[in-house]
Amino acid sequence: MAKMRIYELAKELDISSKELMEKIEDLDINAKSHMSSLSGEETELIKELLGNEEEEIIKTKQVQENKNTNIKEEDSNIINAEESQVDQDETNTIEIGSEIIVKELADILNVNPSQVITKLISQGIMASQNQSIDFDTASLLAIDFGVELSLKEETEETEIEEEIMAELDYEDKEEDLKPRPPVVTVMGHVDHGKTSLLDAIRESHVTTSEAGGITQHIGASVARINDKKLVFLDTPGHEAFTSMRARGAKVTDIAILVVAADDGVMPQTLEAISHAKAAGVPIIVAINKIDKPTANLDRIKQELVENGLLPEDWGGDTITVPVSAKNREGIDELLEMVLLVAEIQELKANPNRKAIGIVIEAQLDKGKGPLATILVQKGTLKVGDMVVSGTASGRIRAMLDHKGKQLKKATPSIPAVILGLSEVPNAGDLIYAVENEKIARFYASEKKNQLREQQFKLDDRVTLENLFETIKEGDIQDLNIIIKADVRGSMEALSQSLQKLDIKEEVKVNMIHGGIGGITESDIMLAAASNAIVIGFNVRPNLNALEVAKREKVDIRTYRVIYEAIEDIQKAVKGMLIPDIVEEVLGRAEIRATFRLPNGNSIAGIYIVNGKITRNSKIRLLRDDIVMFEGTISSLKRFKDDVREVASGYEAGIGLENYNDLKEGDMLEAYILKEVQR
Known part of the structure; x- marks a missing residue:
């Protein structure tokens, strides 16, 4: 007898995969999930076991039926009446999942959402009609409306989703993996030459032939060095390491950290180091602007050491390459180092499977509709493939390569712009090629349901309170x-x-x-x-x-x-x-002008940016977001009149108690301290 997967056998036996997994737990059968295969002998053993159980159930039922026939007629009438009552009750029992949106619950109960919200408030639960509540809360509330709720068990639809996900993303066999180009992100402090360095790489490696060259397209570019490809992500700031990694996606293989030789390690440099380290990405330092007379390589290396990056020539493992983007010096050496690090990493992927990629950028084009720049991570994406990304799905009508030319397919690590999605996907979301439209729609629908619950998952963020x-x-x-x-x-x-x-x-x-x-x-x-x-x-x-x-x-x-x-x-x-006392920020204002009074005190002309400023609120003066003063307001005026508060969008004059160092561009933050009950 041929091998059979557990979920297939479950369907044949008309039980859920979960139930079948529980049944075979005690047997000496190696089955890790519902996708595991069973041998012919194992299948027969399970069928025989379940067949015996079925016979026992039938025998028990027959005994019970015989007992029932001996019951007196009047007792029988009572029992029939009770059974009728059970049937009646069952009609009022509604199955729901482990969580339900308040508005959906109101629809089930056939009442206005405000009635449900009022009941929740009486139970000490604050929830809007678009928020979810758990099954226990919903079932207790439903009783008040004469409806009984039951918890829906794992359904066949859930099993289908698990099967689809198992088919979409799985670990490839070692023998199927082939080398892929490295994906590189250039990071560093503003004005240290990130853009200049990319331009230098671009100009050094552009040729008129189609085989070579590098061209920037939406968010990504491709270079060819010594017959090997390098993919550069041109994402602004540190997006590749933050919003994308927050969604669990690792998009970059190598980070090039640009540090100006005449300036040194700066706040954004430290930020870039932290982001790259948190993502577990190897760092290559490009020490730029070595053509400047004030360049000091040793000072830069010392600063790198102080921030946890020990250069190779100082006995560490951080590769540093002196470059001049302006004079095109050191560019080839830098790219050779990138290829060397990539070679050590042994970057591989299976090109012969359905594609999985990540959305780098997405936008709505008036003429072409939703456009998504994607980076293929596994498999090969082709024109005509049915794809799904989050709640967006569709068939790829066209693909553009890094030069903006028509592309028929994209292999691992290759960026492409795709057309044909139903809506604009989110940057950082994974994109899957699927078998057909039905699967794509199902996956998109499931994603919509997950997004409803996502807000609750954010409650798991660590805070000092929890x-x-x-x-x-x-x-x-x-x-x-x-x-x-x-x-x-x-x-x-x-x-x-x-x-x-x-x-x-x-x-x-x-x-x-x-x-x-x-x-x-x-x-x-x-x-x-x-x-x-x-x-x-x-x-x-x-x-x-x-x-x-x-x-x-x-x-x-x-x-x-x-x-x-x-x-x-x-x-x-x-x-x-x-906390006995908590702080509540009321609003912020920008200082637009300053005036000196005859008595020597200074006042400021302010514009309320958001919220409000009140006369009795406490105030902070912020200069470049650094707190310069914290105290009270001595005066708050609109024109010549004293006022109690000024709202967003209005101008006012303000004086601070015992503080006169006011400058244009400073921000004022108004706040109050509230006492909370223990």
Whole structure:
């Protein structure tokens, strides 16, 4: 008898794969999942076992039926009436999943969503009509409306999804793997020459023939060196290491870190090092601008050592290459080093399978519709393939290569722009080639359902409030932190103090990034990708960072005294952190002009950027997101009138109590302190 997969046998026996897996658990059969194959003998054994169980069930039923026939007629009538009641009850029992949207529950109960929300509030649960609640909450609430809910067991549809996912993404056999080009991202501080370096590579390796050359296209470019291809990602900032890695995708093989020889290691350089290390990507340092008279290679290497990168010629394992993008010096040596690191990594993929890739960039073109720049990671993508990415699906109508020319297929590591998707996918999402439209639509539909639940998963982010519970449940071994401070001394002091904390043995404080200056959007994205807490000392997040932190549910803590930060983390680990007073930010304003009064005091003309400024709120003065002053407001006026508050979009005049160092471009942050119940 031929081999048979477990899920196929389950269908034949008319039971679920999960149930069948449970049945064969006690047998000496090596079956890891529902996709495992069974030999002919194993299949027969299972059928025989289940056949015997079926016979026992039938015998039991027959005995029960015989007993029932001996029951008196009046008892029989009672039983029939009871059975009728059971049938009636069953009609009011509705199956739902482990979670349900409030609006969907209201539809099932045939009531207005506001009625459901009111019931939830009475149970102490705050949820909007578009949020999900768990089965237990829903079932208790449904009883009040005379409806009984039951938990839906694993359905055949769920099994189909598992089978599809097993077919879409699987580990390839070693013998099927073939070498692929490395994917390289150029990173570094602004003005250190990232763009110039890419241009230099581009100009050094452009030829008129079709075989060679490099051309930049949306987000990606391809170079050919010594008959070998290199793929460069031109993603802005550190997107390849943050938003994409936050979704669990590793898109880059090698990072080229550009450092200016006349400037040295700067805040964005440190940021780039942290992102590359967090992603586990090897770093090659390109020391640029060696043509400048003030270039100092030894100083740059010393600064690299201080930040955890020991150059090879100093006995370490970090490759450093002196280059001049301006004079085209060292470009070939740099690319040879990239190829060497790639060779050591032995980068391989199977080109002979259905393609899996990652969306690098996506946009809506008025003429062509949704466009997606994708990077193939496994398999070969072809024109005409049915693909799905998140909630987007469609058949590829056309593909463009890195030169903007028509492309028939794209192999591993090769970027391509594809046309034909139903909607614009998200950057960082995986894209799958599938068998047919039905599978693509099913997968897209499942993804929509998952997105509804995604908000709840963000609640799993580590915060100081939930740290103790997370440790207790064994969900955290490392407490990842990002520290930003106004000066290097403060950052280093805080870092050392936190890492030396006498906390539980099972938890290790791990500083994944430290820097000088305000808290930026990039810091928040790194925290989201690494499940880290952001600690600011004498600095504040900018408006973009606040918005991203709110969306990604990243915990930001800011302090003016070092021991308070240390004390908070110690208490959080021991489960003793109970905030008595919390801070609520009311709004921010920008200083547009400054005026000196006859009495020597300074006032500022301000524009409220967001929120509001109130006369009795506390105020911070921020200069480049660094806290310069914290205190109270001495005056708040609209024209000549004293006012209690000024809302967003309006201008006002403001004076700060005992502080006159006001400058145009400074930001003011208004906040209040609220007492919370223990």
